[in-house]
Amino acid sequence: MKLFELSRADDPGQAIAAGAKATTAQQGADIRFIAGGTTLIDLMKLNVEAPQKVVDVTHLPLAKIETLSDGGLKIGAMVRNSDLAYHPIVRKDYAVLSEAILSGASPQLRNMATTAGNLLQRTRCMYFRDTTMPCNKREPGSGCAAITGVNRSLAILGTSEHCIATNPSDMNVALAALEAIIHIRGTKGDRSVPISDFHLLPGDTPQRETVLEPGDLIIHVTLPPPAPGSRSFYLKLRDRASYEFALASAAVVVTVDGGKITGARVALGGVGTKPWRSPEAETELTGQAATEAVFRKAADAALRDAKPQSQNGFKVELAKRCLVHALKLVTQTA
Template identity: 60%
Template sequence: MHPFSYRQASDEQSALSGVSGQPGAAYLAGGTTLIDLMKLDVQKPSQLIDITPLPWTKITELPGGGVSIGAMVRNSDLAHSEIIMTRYPVLSEALLSGASPQLRKMATTGGNLLQRTRCYYFRDITTPCNKREPGSGCSAMDGYNRIHAILGTSKHCIATHPSDMCVALTALDATIVTRGAKGERRIPINEFYFTPGDHPERENVLEPGELITAVELPAMPFTGRSHYRKVRDRASYAFALSSAAVALDIQGGVIKDARIAMGGVGTKPWRALDAEKALIGKTAGPDAYKAAAEAALHGAKTHKDNAFKVELAKRTVIRALTMAAQKTA
């Protein structure tokens, strides 16, 4: 690990001034990604600003029925929050399917949004990686790419976004609230992440030093009927090969509205808008779900070892929709 200096932020202002204009400075929250990557020399910040003392630890109801989640709320606390379990079960389920109990106790809401890919080559500093070292090449393209993405890829990067939480947040149309040199910003999650394109090193719209303060969930009357389905190599404690976060508004057997996002298959948490459209107005049931799954994987581009993900992702979507429909709204 490279040497760094460490400082605790006492408040938001001292956090922002600690990182803004300081190339090499980074925020430290739960540390479950950052410390790991620092041990691997993938990330080498020269200064860490510890933001864990900041008071963004509350989950509060917003006027109008939405919910605001402080950036420092730990994943385990969020997953077990009563309001999340009842109103947004898909988020609770996604969180509990991720990582391990210990890691969930550490990881924060803001930090999870910025989780880095598990691409083996990104994590291995001896191999070329455009995300880690722009222009060096992509080792996964012709390497072992079983875990890699089939949606949103470019010729420069096929790394998968690893988070479960973010898939649920994407289905729920979350808004990410940030604070930076230019004041507060409110960013819809679907505009927060970049696909790799020509710049895999740029993963999101955050400016240097900009800090996530909260995540807001809009009021959505049907999200009680939502579900997260995750498929992985072992029964627990593994990253998704494929996952789906879905919510269904079913009235009189007919789908009025739907939300579908996928994990494990995209270079960012993947919202499947076409699949949602395919569901609306259809009778809830296998035919509609199958059509939605086909639409969700339309345009998928596979590589040597990950072609299986197309069918797996379709089945994951179908299963998630089936399970969600069985819930009472």
């Protein structure tokens, strides 16, 4: 770990002013905000991140969960993952979010990790985390050792010839299916970005992962009100039973009326370079009967553009089974 200067921001304005001096808010940033630290400290120990200045944002008054007048939910950036997962409204109206968070990490990590921090969780690609290896995300232009190397856990959707790193977050997958809006405050004022536009595909700039610019601070996340009669569910598949990143996961929010699917939102995890919303699957589901054949068609559609690497071809079938099973469980009548 390299030496760094730690300072504390007492209000968002201070944090934004401090962050605005950074050359980038992306990989290699010289100034970083720190909240739970569950990703940043880890990467600093590996020298993958080496900020000169670290701004502590844990004292900002952003740790509240509030209901909105339209029936939606406002989640402060500093809300800890545990608090979010166990919040009664989240458990009742946004079960997929609670289940997704609780399927990840460990109680200790979830007690530390924050909403905004989880949105910015970095990939677990082994080559990204090893500074002796080439990696276009960590060191643009150095090449991608994963494409020719050990890529079993890496992405099959949204990849490029420069990067196949998976977005590892479970929470983000649920937020994608819930159509969350990310609220950002920056030097030019406030703006709101739908989660589908928040994360970027690697393309030829894998070092850029989000739309954040220097000084941008995530203030909160809002969720639209739950669709009447909708049910949601998160299913995560991995090698062992606990404490492992997803090989494939599915977040589904489905409304069934008279045996017909009237609304469906689907997102996949463990397979995409970003939280993978699948409009293709949603189209196949909407207006159809809730049957296994329909679920299978939706799963085929979701994975149609998958580009497997040498070791992760099984993820195509695994993700399909994951989505079919999640849809089956969420549409089962109690």
